[in-house]
Amino acid sequence: MLDSIINTTLLDDVMKEDPTTNSFQDFIATLSGHEDSLLVMSGTMGNRVALRTALLAPPYSVLLVPSNGHHLTLKDVEKHANLRDDVYDYPTRIISLENTLSGTIMPMEDTREISSWARSQTPPIHMQLDGARLWEAVNAGAGTLKEYTSCFDSVSLCFTKGLGAPIGSIVIGNLAFIKRARWMRKILGGGIRASGILCAPARVAVEQVFLGGRLRQSQDTPQQFSKLWLSLGRKLQHPTETNMVWLDLEPTGIDEERFADLAENAGVKTTRGHLQGRVVFHYQICDRALDALVNLFVELLKSKRSVFWE
Structure with a gap:
């Protein structure tokens, strides 16, 4: 990782000028089966950028209540989601899941059931994943990265924690979502100059630690x-x-x-x-x-x- 930092490019990501960053964002988007991705400074910033991007205006409610103490199920979602469109209601606009949660894995079957239900609603409910430790779930054989991320409209992945990079997370979504996410990142003070110094070790972490089987x-x-x-x-x-x-x-x-x-x-x-x-x-x-x-x-x-x- 240190060698990658020493030899990286040092151009401006706010203006989308840095080839190391652009290449890395394309790499993660392809790896996860999405159209685009956006480098952020931390998992907290990634989750906030994703939520701020998806929630265009209040009022709304966010659903994140597992009744079985392990993971959210479709039964939980159907019970607690507010689908009414009334002046006195706060409709559910996002279902936010976390995988892993306390080190436990959200089963693929439940993930797909909730995703299918959310996307069948009118309007569709945005599916968001805090996937800071999703690498661990995939490594445990619960499903491939693309299988999990395909169930979500936006995903936040972390390169520190288990992968060991010094800094950085990434937000994944479609082209329109990431375009708006760039605005949200700038508003939150997340514009990055010389961003290659962050992307170079993060790419080493993904390629050598996650894909390399460590x-x-x-x-x-x-x-x-x-x-x-x-x-x-x-x-x-x-x-x-x-x-x-x-x-x-x-x-x-x-x-x-x-x-x-x-x-x-x-x-x-x-x-x-x-x-x-x-x-x-x-x-x-x-x-x-x-x-x-x-x-x-x-x-x-x-x-x-x-x-x-x-």
């Missing part, structure tokens, strides 16, 4: 870790389907600060104050750190004098 390690390891945790008589908050493990710490009496201390002593960095039992595995985590963490947990959880119960 994400497999970030999913094999958490599966082993989850099985170990369960074998010790512990529970998970959510099933381990991709690169996230959600440890149920409360029944064990484990203090999160102590958990973070022990993990970092073993060479594994955690996010203090936001842990909530979530452990996210990256393909670049070294085996030595993981072995140290696993061995530590085994000894502590098996010991009656564990420091977790001091």
Whole structure:
């Protein structure tokens, strides 16, 4: 990635002058089966740009309520969507899904059912996907990238997180949508000069990490870790389907600060104050750190004098 940054072009993306950026946006659009795409600074900006682009004017409502605790289903959509066009109503204009959600995968069958229903309405309801971690779902074999993105009118994908690029996300849609999205990006302060310095490492991340198969390690390891945790008589908050493990710490009496201390002593960095039992595995985590963490947990959880119960 560093080599790609050193050798990239440094022209202006606001004026659509940078060949590295233009080529990369065309590459992602083709990879996802859409007409066009737009580089943005972050996943938060990508989601906001997509929503602002799709929602032309209020009033409206956005639907994002899963009743099964795992993923939104067509039954949820049909129950909660407001299809009336009355002065006292707030019609549902967008169905916003997230895949993965807490590391769990939105099934392809449910995605297609909701998409088909949304597009059959008059007017059609815009389908938007927060796909920051969609790479993980695809890598787990839940469906191809094009199969998932074809169900949506707009998609936001992130090049940091699991792919490891230093910065950047991208919004995908048709030509008219991306043209308007450029306005929204400018309004939000997202115009990028010398944008090649962002696109060059992002392309390396997509080609070498996603297409190159490196994400497999970030999913094999958490599966082993989850099985170990369960074998010790512990529970998970959510099933381990991709690169996230959600440890149920409360029944064990484990203090999160102590958990973070022990993990970092073993060479594994955690996010203090936001842990909530979530452990996210990256393909670049070294085996030595993981072995140290696993061995530590085994000894502590098996010991009656564990420091977790001091």
